[in-house]
Amino acid sequence: MTPTTPGLHHVTAIAGDPRENADFYVGTLGLRFVKRTVNHDDPGTYHFYFGDREGTPGTNVTFFPWTDGGPRGRFGAGQTRDAAYLIPPDALDYWVDRLESAGVDVDRAERFGDPVLRFADPDGVGLELVASDAARESDATPWTDGPVPEERQLRGFHSVTLAVASFEPTASVLAAVLGYEFEAEADGRRRYRAAGGGPGSVVDLVETDADRGQTGVGTVHHVAFEASDVEEQERWREAFADRGLTVTGVVDRKYFRSIYSREPGGVLFEVATTGPGFAVDEDVENLGSRLTLPEWLEDDREGIEARLPEFEAPSVASRGE
Numbered sequence: 599m600t601p602t603t604p605g606l607h608h609v610t611a612i613a614g615d616p617r618e619n620a621d622f623y624v625g626t627l628g629l630r631f632v633k634r635t636v637n638h639d640d641p642g643t644y645h646f647y648f649g650d651r652e653g654t655p656g657t658n659v660t661f662f663p664w665t666d667g668g669p670r671g672r673f674g675a676g677q678t679r680d681a682a683y684l685i686p687p688d689a690l691d692y693w694v695d696r697l698e699s700a701g702v703d704v705d706r707a708e709r710f711g712d713p714v715l716r717f718a719d720p721d722g723v724g725l726e727l728v729a730s731d732a733a734r735e736s737d738a739t740p741w742t743d744g745p746v747p748e749e750r751q752l753r754g755f756h757s758v759t760l761a762v763a764s765f766e767p768t769a770s771v772l773a774a775v776l777g778y779e780f781e782a783e784a785d786g787r788r789r790y791r792a793a794g795g796g797p798g799s800v801v802d803l804v805e806t807d808a809d810r811g812q813t814g815v816g817t818v819h820h821v822a823f824e825a826s827d828v829e830e831q832e833r834w835r836e837a838f839a840d841r842g843l844t845v846t847g848v849v850d851r852k853y854f855r856s857i858y859s860r861e862p863g864g865v866l867f868e869v870a871t872t873g874p875g876f877a878v879d880e881d882v883e884n885l886g887s888r889l890t891l892p893e894w895l896e897d898d899r900e901g902i903e904a905r906l907p908e909f910e911a912p913s914v915a916s917r918g919e
């Protein structure tokens with residue numbers, strides 16, 4: 599049985615100050631703070647998830663804030679340059695105004711016929727808003743208590759742009775392992791789309807002369823694709839291995855199960871299951887309101903809380919409409 603082609607599940611980057619990070623993604627971009635936990639591999643570091651009202655796969659951008667003077671990243675080959683969210687076409691002017699009012703420099707561009715707003719988050723992570731009718735097909739759930747009116751909210755991912763030294767090695771993994779199909783090329787950019795994929799199923803490749811990038815504050819750590827269940831994930835795992843790529847075993851991330859493989863262009867790919875989802879340890883109403891820990895860290899909650907940096911979640915400003 600051929601697995602269905604995965605769209606994006608989440609994008610994970612490294613932030614600096616946790617407060618600044620949460621203020622930007624919640625207060626400015628209007629995403630919901632859906633989960634506040636720790637990096638399971640480094641419980642002295644927070645792991646924040648921002649997404650739609652329910653944290654639906656395909657809407658979540660997640661961060662490890664490196665607060666103890668962790669090194670800044672250096673952008674280069676083998677990295678995700680931009681993560682792009684969908685917005686409805688008639689929300690474009692709203693977002694230019696909203697971002698500029700927040701002191702964000704916005705570049706306007708047009709790409710494959712869609713208007714695109716390019717900007718960076720406070721740590722320098724590249725972000726885009728793509729104004730496209732595809733926003734209407736998104737299954738993102740509006741966050742009714744958010745600072746952005748529902749009809750203007752981000753509607754989940756449109757795409758990621760990966761910067762690589764040369765197209766072919768990464769393109770071949772997208773095609774042969776993940777089932778992506780070449781769609782178009784323009785201005786040095788090659789677009790691939792998951793076969794039959796809806797919103798969030800686009801991966802763009804651009805070539806860069808830069809040296810291999812270094813992970814650190816302001817860079818994307820990995821890109822995760824969605825598998826509907828563990829059986830489908832296992833088929834992806836075998837597909838990576840058949841291609842001669844190193845792939846991890848299945849890791850329990852509490853809210854989903856994950857495997858990881860670094861594609862030959864240098865980008866770390868994850869394949870994460872749809873479920874069980876963020877409501878597994880908090881009601882949807884209360885998502886993100888407290889520090890959640892997986893069972894295997896719960897015994898050390900006091901110690902973990904004492905080691906974590908001080909952090910106060912942003913309060914959401916009224917929409918002021």
Ligand code: ZN
Binds near residue numbers: 868
């Ligand atoms: Zn991940």
